[in-house]
Amino acid sequence: MGIHGLAKLIADQAPGAIKEQDIRNYFGRHSRKIAIDASMCIYQFLIAVRQDGNVLQNEDGETTSHLMGMFYRTIRMLEHGIKPVYVFDGKPPQLKSSEVREVVSLLIRLQIISAICTLLSNNLLTTTYLSTMLVIILSAHLLNCSACLQIFDVAYIHKIAITCITCISIVLYISLRKDQFLYGQLLHMKKLPIQEFHFSRILQEIGLTNEQFIDLCILLGCDYCGTIKGIGPKRAIDLIKQHGCIEEILENIDSNKHPSPEDWLYKEARGLFLNPEVVDCSTVELKWSQPDEDGLIQFMCNEKQFSEDRIRNGCKKIVKSRQGSTQGRLDSFFTVTGSLSSKRKEAEGKGSAKKKQKTGATPGKFRKGK
DNA sequence: GATGTCC
DNA sequence: TCATCTGCCACAAGACATC
DNA sequence: TGTGGCTGATGAC
Numbered sequence: 591m592g593i594h595g596l597a598k599l600i601a602d603q604a605p606g607a608i609k610e611q612d613i614r615n616y617f618g619r620h621s622r623k624i625a626i627d628a629s630m631c632i633y634q635f636l637i638a639v640r641q642d643g644n645v646l647q648n649e650d651g652e653t654t655s656h657l658m659g660m661f662y663r664t665i666r667m668l669e670h671g672i673k674p675v676y677v678f679d680g681k682p683p684q685l686k687s688s689e690v691r692e693v694v695s696l697l698i699r700l701q702i703i704s705a706i707c708t709l710l711s712n713n714l715l716t717t718t719y720l721s722t723m724l725v726i727i728l729s730a731h732l733l734n735c736s737a738c739l740q741i742f743d744v745a746y747i748h749k750i751a752i753t754c755i756t757c758i759s760i761v762l763y764i765s766l767r768k769d770q771f772l773y774g775q776l777l778h779m780k781k782l783p784i785q786e787f788h789f790s791r792i793l794q795e796i797g798l799t800n801e802q803f804i805d806l807c808i809l810l811g812c813d814y815c816g817t818i819k820g821i822g823p824k825r826a827i828d829l830i831k832q833h834g835c836i837e838e839i840l841e842n843i844d845s846n847k848h849p850s851p852e853d854w855l856y857k858e859a860r861g862l863f864l865n866p867e868v869v870d871c872s873t874v875e876l877k878w879s880q881p882d883e884d885g886l887i888q889f890m891c892n893e894k895q896f897s898e899d900r901i902r903n904g905c906k907k908i909v910k911s912r913q914g915s916t917q918g919r920l921d922s923f924f925t926v927t928g929s930l931s932s933k934r935k936e937a938e939g940k941g942s943a944k945k946k947q948k949t950g951a952t953p954g955k956f957r958k959g960k
Numbered sequence: 961g962a963t964g965t966c967c
Numbered sequence: 968t969c970a971t972c973t974g975c976c977a978c979a980a981g982a983c984a985t986c
Numbered sequence: 987t988g989t990g991g992c993t994g995a996t997g998a999c
Contacts, residue, residue: 639966
């Protein structure tokens with residue numbers, strides 16, 4: 591996932607392009623919208639929400655762990671005055687490693703979207719999604735701010751997320767994926783403080799053009815295609831600087847020593863990075879309404895066999911959050927731990943004793959403020 | 961805070 | 968000597984209710 | 987289950 595070793599390469603080659611920011615610096619009085627990488631979010635829930643090692647399921651064997659997680663997390667964010675925008679940044683199926691995986695991923699998204707649309711009484715959008723295979727980028731609301739709701743085609747990936755962010759003045763996009771640099775993505779949040787990666791500065795410090803940097807990323811290894819054997823980050827940078835592009839590199843290296851993958855789709859990958867298709871956000875209709883409690887009960891309880899009490903309690907919390915004006919401190923959601931490097935040393939120092947306490951400070955890990 | 965449970 | 972490859976290992980992974 | 991760090995093996999120069 592992402593670009594292999596890109597963070598390390600940037601840290602080595604363009605340290606000045608990385609700035610660390612306190613989370614509070616991103617929020618003013620009226621800017622509390624947070625875009626969240628839904629793929630990572632769903633993944634987290636599928637891994638973490640388990641019972642005896644198995645994901646939660648209804649009687650039909652349908653997985654419900656992700657629904658549980660998304661349901662509670664969305665409510666919790668609303669309660670704290672945050673407008674979550676789940677960004678479903680799917681990938682073009684023709685370049686996916688597994689068609690089956692793509693279908694499964696689509697079904698999971700469909701479930702999530704159904705649940706959230708029902709939660710916000712946006713049944714219209716569910717229908718739209720079903721009929722046109724669109725992926726929705728969705729925002730829930732607080733106070734009297736306008737609703738934020740976007741619909742996008744599943745094939746149109748990260749650029750859409752960025753366009754959405756621009757469109758609705760999102761102040762923070764939480765993601766772990768570093769390939770989003772290629773679309774102008776700035777923020778990376780795995781641990782606090784948040785790291786800002788300034789794309790133009792990266793290009794400036796490494797001394798590459800946008801196109802050359804994309805070729806470099808392809809050589810490092812991206813999700814879309816393989817890499818040239820024997821070419822790591824060091825040689826990749828040297829070769830790009832020397833030859834300018836992958837085509838020239840292929841002409842000038844020994845293909846016996848450095849064979850490229852069979853049917854190497856580097857041009858297609860480059861095309862995706864350079865020219866992702868984008869939907870015009872201004873044409874998207876915004877919708878804003880109260881939670882559709884009955885619809886939610888139908889979906890979550892009747893279909894997915896969630897406890898009706900829990901779902902109704904959740905609906906009450908949403909309604910209450912819209913009526914009230916109190917906002918929790920955003921940083922109260924995040925507990926800060928030490929850096930990655932120091933953590934390992936800490937662990938070593940403490941021997942094999944298993945720490946029961948959780949470390950927190952992961953994106954989307956919202957803990958109740960006290 | 962620790963533990964069990966959610967589906 | 969240096970860069971790359973490979974394998975191994977450590978780590979982290981949700982939220983609520985109840986006691 | 988995926989990721990990242992570390993390290994020894996390997997190959998190129």
